[in-house]
Amino acid sequence: MRVRFAPSPTGHLHVGNARTALFNWLLAHGKDGTFVLRIEDTDTERSTRESEAGILEDLRWLGLEWDEGPDVGGLHGPYRQSERVHLYASYANELIAGGHAYYCFCSPGKLEDDRKGDLAAGRPPKYHGTCRDLPAEETRARMASGERPVIRFRVPEQVEVSFQDLVRGDVSFSSDVIGDPVLVRSDGRPAYNFAVVIDDALMEITHVIRGEDHISNTPRQVLLYQALGFTPPEFAHLSLVMGPDHTPLSKRHGATSVAEFRERGYLPEALLNYLALIGWSPGGGEELLPIQELARRFALEDVGHSAGIFDQEKLGWMNRHYMKEAPPARLAGEAVRYFLKRGYLRRHTDEAMQFLISVLPMAVGSVDRLEEIPDRLRFLFEFDPARSLAREDVAGVLHEPGAREVIAALPGALAATARLDRESFRAAAASVRQQTGQKGRALFHPIRVALTGEAGGPELDQAVPAIDRGAELSAGGELVPIATCRERAAAFAAAVADR
RNA sequence: GUCCCCAUCGUCCAGAGGCCCAGGACGUGGCCCUUUCAAGGCCAAAACGCGGGUUCGAAUCCCGCUGGGGACGCCA
16 A cells, blocks of 8 residues: 655645545555655746745654655655656657547637636536547647647547545545646646646555545546556545534634644644544544554544534644643753743743642643743743732732731741751741641642742642752853742732732 | 535434434432542433424424525645
């Protein structure tokens, strides 16, 4: 079995295409097949090397490695259509010689007029066949005079073209609704429908798995396979991924490219796992599965027929799950850039990373994306009593019975210790409890507010030692300056006393 | 307009004639846990688009309608 993913390098890798790539990958890896990556860059105006590099990078980030492709080579290369142009000409000539194709001199302007006329008259827009039966002498003469024709495929009339779609079953079209497609452009470059057929045949692709938007191209391609004497591959057309409003997923709906999801702090395994679940189910009521297991269970026959809506919420849930599973060191490596971007981290050193690793568990599990982690840990790096008190949830704590007493007593209780660890913090809390008679929520809520400036957040047992550890580290300039718990308690008490 | 594809909770899926007064997951609501906010645990509400057939029996098969999507390029 040989499958392929054939993106055109005209932009970022869209999640919908990533899903197509994934399904190809799953099939190949579940059945010991070969996954080929081919770059469809015959549209030289829009294709760029930058997007090609970006797409390769995104696929690799996702872990969808290919067995053959433009950068890794293979026995069926080259893997860029722009490097295969020499291959197409002979097949085009063969088709012309066999009467399956012909030269067409119609100008783009005329074609456009024809199309508009058809639409206006309520007819299906379809090539009029103007040049279908041009006498050979005329063709020769016009070419000799410098006209540059395209080569069109002669679609046979009144035949039923049908194929077995592995996900949809029998699909058939009448050849009468198919206009003669352009095979070779006037400048000699092949057009899509021609290049895919030649390449898939030459690369010995056995299963073409692609988006449903290609289903109406399939009959033309089947006809081409027949005219060229090739055996058509198996086809499978995947339903499309839509936005919440049932329109094609686009920037209006938020992130659409794999690169954006990476930037926003999604883990590749989460995105992959989520994408696999649109239009397919691994069965057994299980959803959170590693890609190898997905591949083991994957079958085209089980792929759904209807379009799926991209659900950011579920992706977020899934990402949260995978963040919890990831080892802290890996997570720190992935998250460090968000801390740098935020300015919390000033230098990417081993000490800073160690600190990150120790502090990350407090945030993971309560956020959906890596990008949200610094904000969840904001209390470590930012402390401003006046600003905190301006917030309703923080100010509200002052109204809790005994809260002001606790806040006032805190600086004294903290004076004894230079750097708080879990034990000394508990001792300090116990001391405040003794002085004020407050306990439980009435004790810890005010303490939290005084030390973190926030009404919510991770367990104080972890948060408090982390603050002082961070303060120590920040003295070395690796982190943004962090106030110690003692400093915070004093400043907060002063700010509260003023009110 | 023409052709093609599709149709189960708000969303993603399970369901391949009786196991279904439809099951799971996300989300939503409630409760619990709790040193707060999250997280987590438990419970609940929530769907077979409509109309005809076929059959003893239909979410499952057939037809029509409606609705959604795709295609109709010297784009892929």
